[in-house]
Every structure is written in structure tokens, then in C-alpha cells.
Amino acid sequence: MIIDMHAHLWDKNDKKDSETIIKVLDAFSIDKVFISTLQDYYPTKEDVKRYNKKTHDFMMRDSRIGGFIYTDPVHDNSIDVIKKGLDEGFSALKLWVSCLVDDQRVNKIAEFCIKEKLPILAHAFKKSNGQLPYETTAIHIRNLALRYPELVIIMAHFGGNSYDGIRCIEDLPNVYSDFSGTIFRGDDLSYAVEHLGAKRVLFGTDLPTGCLQCIGQVEGADLTNEQKELIYYKNTQRILGERV
Amino acid sequence: MIDYNCMIGQWPFRYLRKNTVDDLKKVHEKHQIESGYVSNLSSVFYHDPFEGDKILFNSIKDSQYKMVISMNVALPNLYRDIKMANESFAYEGIRIYPSIHKYDLKSSKFDEFCHMVKEANKKLFISYRMGDVRLDYLINQQLPDILSIKSIINNPYDLELYVLNLKAQEITALRDELFKSSSVFFDSSDIKHETFAREYLKEKGIDEKVVFGSFFPLYTFESNYLIYTKT
Numbered sequence: 001m002i003i004d005m006h007a008h009l010w011d012k013n014d015k016k017d018s019e020t021i022i023k024v025l026d027a028f029s030i031d032k033v034f035i036s037t038l039q040d041y042y043p044t045k046e047d048v049k050r051y052n053k054k055t056h057d058f059m060m061r062d063s064r065i066g067g068f069i070y071t072d073p074v075h076d077n078s079i080d081v082i083k084k085g086l087d088e089g090f091s092a093l094k095l096w097v098s099c100l101v102d103d104q105r106v107n108k109i110a111e112f113c114i115k116e117k118l119p120i121l122a123h124a125f126k127k128s129n130g131q132l133p134y135e136t137t138a139i140h141i142r143n144l145a146l147r148y149p150e151l152v153i154i155m156a157h158f159g160g161n162s163y164d165g166i167r168c169i170e171d172l173p174n175v176y177s178d179f180s181g182t183i184f185r186g187d188d189l190s191y192a193v194e195h196l197g198a199k200r201v202l203f204g205t206d207l208p209t210g211c212l213q214c215i216g217q218v219e220g221a222d223l224t225n226e227q228k229e230l231i232y233y234k235n236t237q238r239i240l241g242e243r244v
Numbered sequence: 245m246i247d248y249n250c251m252i253g254q255w256p257f258r259y260l261r262k263n264t265v266d267d268l269k270k271v272h273e274k275h276q277i278e279s280g281y282v283s284n285l286s287s288v289f290y291h292d293p294f295e296g297d298k299i300l301f302n303s304i305k306d307s308q309y310k311m312v313i314s315m316n317v318a319l320p321n322l323y324r325d326i327k328m329a330n331e332s333f334a335y336e337g338i339r340i341y342p343s344i345h346k347y348d349l350k351s352s353k354f355d356e357f358c359h360m361v362k363e364a365n366k367k368l369f370i371s372y373r374m375g376d377v378r379l380d381y382l383i384n385q386q387l388p389d390i391l392s393i394k395s396i397i398n399n400p401y402d403l404e405l406y407v408l409n410l411k412a413q414e415i416t417a418l419r420d421e422l423f424k425s426s427s428v429f430f431d432s433s434d435i436k437h438e439t440f441a442r443e444y445l446k447e448k449g450i451d452e453k454v455v456f457g458s459f460f461p462l463y464t465f466e467s468n469y470l471i472y473t474k475t
């Protein structure tokens with residue numbers, strides 16, 4: 001069984017993206033995928049509303065599609081957006097690049113998520129060039145996790161550069177990580193499992209951009225079948241609970 | 245199937261768990277890869293790349309692998325290096341790393357180098373990138389101008405040429421030039437950005453120019469194998 005807990009529709013390309021995702025589910029035996037819809041780095045409230053509607057429409061189309069609510073901490077309605085998403089059957093929250101994840105404006109979201117037992121999937125990417133102004137890196141994840149030890153945080157993409165990201169969260173049991181994206185360096189997954197344990201590593205792809213590179217990483221690492229099962233689906237099942 | 249982009253040796257920026265000839269053989273045999281063009285990663289960073297190539301030669305002699313020596317075109321006395329390699333090794337090709345060694349592919353020195361490669365009757369492998377530049381550590385790669393790649397694949401030197409680690413969309417962008425020479429190829433090691441990459445390349449009519457390359461050990465072999473065989 002495989003659950004992909006990190007995928008997207010892009011607002012300007014959602015029809016093609018949804019076709020690609022369905023094709024991937026069929027072709028590569030992925031049982032469930034959780035998506036969020038994104039586009040602008042700094043969206044308006046109307047944009048956010050439209051993104052989440054597209055996610056919800058896709059969820060209604062195919063039972064294999066689950067949704068993560070996208071909200072922008074900068075907006076004064078960010079909690080209302082989450083409440084609406086919960087009513088509509090979304091499973092977790094996605095934060096992206098409009099605001100650093102340790103910004104004070106995230107506090108109210110974190111407190112709401114703790115109350116609702118809602119995990120946060122937070123984009124994190126440390127780049128040697130091209131870093132966006134409010135693009136979270138692992139150190140920001142660390143700050144939020146220390147501030148709210150009860151909050152479940154999933155640091156996306158191993159923080160971009162696993163050797164930077166994993167070290168930052170290693171001692172924080174409330175932080176998990178996924179290896180979604182196009183980076184598939186040899187040893188990244190082995191390094192993460194050595195430092196975090198297989199129970200804190202989740203399978204995600206960042207679809208519609210690629211998928212097999214992520215399956216290849218699991219198959220290429222020296223992992224036991226039990227560790228593979230944890231990574232492929234059991235960790236996501238455990239973290240999302242009944243919302244899976 | 246042959247792996248046109250595989251390596252052994254050390255990469256100074258992180259610990260590689262599987263980087264020996266035995267590791268390479270093991271993963272190739274598991275996936276029925278018959279052979280590969282192998283270089284030594286260590287040579288990329290040695291001031292005298294020849295030192296790494298001696299190690300490579302001794303590691304793969306009597307194996308199914310074909311040796312590809314590494315050269316830095318910015319270093320002096322390239323002619324001596326090629327002459328020494330000709331005398332010392334049974335090798336098939338020369339691999340260069342302009343993003344790390346940072347020289348201009350339009351320079352007269354590069355032109356002179358290409359003539360030497362032709363004269364030695366060797367294949368030329370050009371590593372366009374050595375992994376995702378966003379993850380560079382200590383050394384920032386300087387990717388060659390894509391226009392310089394364009395002029396090289398016009399192949400004025402009539403070489404057997406392999407351009408490695410281009411993205412699928414970068415290969416597609418060179419489409420008008422791709423078929424001007426029958427001896428110019430690209431490898432599949434960085435075509436990952438298209439979810440159904442081979443299907444994409446077929447639609448663009450350029451799949452036949454793309455050979456399998458794993459970029460082992462810097463990339464996960466299984467990932468590139470799946471991308472090449474299942475998409």
C-alpha cells in the first residue's frame with residue numbers, strides 16, 4: 001500500500017494536473033494521495049478560497065483523493081478557512097511560502113491545530129541560491145516546534161537539503177519529514193532514517209511533478225519491509241488518524 | 245541496457261554509502277544492466293585528475309565496465325594528459341565538468357581540447373550539472389550557457405558526444421539542433437521533472453536521442469531506473 005501525503009494541483013493548470021495525478025494513481029498503484037492547490041506565492045483571500053474549492057472538487061471526484069487545507073497566515077480569516085476545510089472533510093493543513101512558519105501570525109493557527117489535532121504540512125527548503133523572502137527553512141520549523149511541542153508538524157522535502165534540514169529537527173519528536181520533490185540524491189533517505197527513525201519519515205511526491213523518483217528512493221535504500229511499510233503508508237495513517 | 249552516466253569514488257560534500265565498483269556492479273546486476281561508462285568522482289576534485297583515473301583503471305580492469313577519464317579543460321598541458329592516458333589505460337571516453345571547473349565552452353582552449361578528443365578517437369561526455377544547484381555546498385556550480393551547448397551539439401568536431409544531466413525541457417529546447425548530428429546523445433539522469441518523462445520525450449520526437457544514465461552514486465539508482473523504464 002502507498003499513501004502519497006504531499007501532492008498539488010496548480011491553480012493555472014489544475015485540469016491537466018488532476019489528469020496526471022489520476023494517471024499516476026492508476027499506473028503506479030498508489031492507493032491514496034493528499035493534495036493541496038497552490039499558485040501565487042502571496043495569494044489574496046479570493047485566491048485561497050478558489051484553491052481550496054479546486055482541492056475539494058477533486059476530492060469529490062475520486063475517493064482516492066484526499067485534501068489538505070491551504071491557508072495564508074497573513075490573512076485575518078486564516079482560521080475561518082481552516083474551519084471550513086474541516087467541515088468539508090479535509091485532513092490536514094498546508095502552509096507555504098507567504099510567511100515564515102515561526103512568524104507570530106502562525107501562533108493562532110498552531111493553537112487551533114493543537115486543539116483540533118490537525119497536523120501541519122509546512123513547506124521548507126534551504127537553497128544555496130534563489131531563496132524566497134518568506135520561504136521557511138528547517139530552523140523556522142524548529143522554532144515553531146519548540147514553541148508548540150504538542151503541535152504535529154511535517155517538514156516538507158527534508159527541508160530541501162536533508163543535511164541541513166534533518167539536523168535541525170532530529171531531537172524534536174513532534175516533527176516529521178517527507179522527501180517529496182524532484183531531489184533524489186543517493187543516501188538522503190538512508191541519512192534521514194538513521195537520524196529520525198523510519199517512524200518519522202513520510203512518503204510524498206510533490207505530484208504532479210514526478211513520482212517514481214520517490215518510490216525509487218524507498219526501493220533503493222537499505223530498509224526492512226517493516227520500515228518501508230511505515231514510510232509508504234503507516235506513518236501517514238497514524239498521523240492523520242481518522243482523517244486519513 | 246547500458247548505463248552512460250555512472251561513477252565511483254568520493255564526493256567531498258557528503259558521505260556516500262555506496263560508491264565502489266562492487267556497489268555499482270551489485271545494483272547493475274540486480275537490474276540487468278550489462279555495462280556502463282564509469283568515471284571517478286574523486287578525479288573531479290583532484291588537482292591532477294590522472295591520480296584518480298589510475299585508481300579507476302585498477303578498479304574496473306577485467307570488468308564489463310568501460311573507463312571514462314576525467315579532465316579539467318582549465319588545467320595546463322591537456323595534450324600531455326591525453327597522451328599519458330592513451331599510453332596507460334584502455335579507456336573509451338573523456339568526461340568534463342564545466343559547472344564545477346568553471347570555464348567557457350566557447351573558448352579557444354575548449355576548441356583545442358575538442359580537436360584533441362577527436363584526434364584521440366574518444367567519446368566526449370559533458371556533465372552539464374552535478375546535481376541540483378539549489379543544494380550546492382561550499383562550491384556554487386556555474387552552469388554553462390545553454391547556447392554554448394547548442395553550438396557543441398551542432399558537432400563541428402564530429403565527435404561521439406554525450407551531454408549528461410540535462411532536464412527533459414532543456415533537451416526539448418534544443419530540439420532544432422538535436423538531429424543535425426547522428427552521434428550526439430543525451431542521458432536520462434535528470435529528466436525527472438516530467439512525470440511521464442519518456443512519454444513526454446516520445447511526444448516531442450526526441451526519445452531516440454536519450455540513453456539511460458543513472459548518475460550513480462550521486463542520485464538514487466532505482467529512481468532513475470524506474471523513470472527510464474516505467475514512464
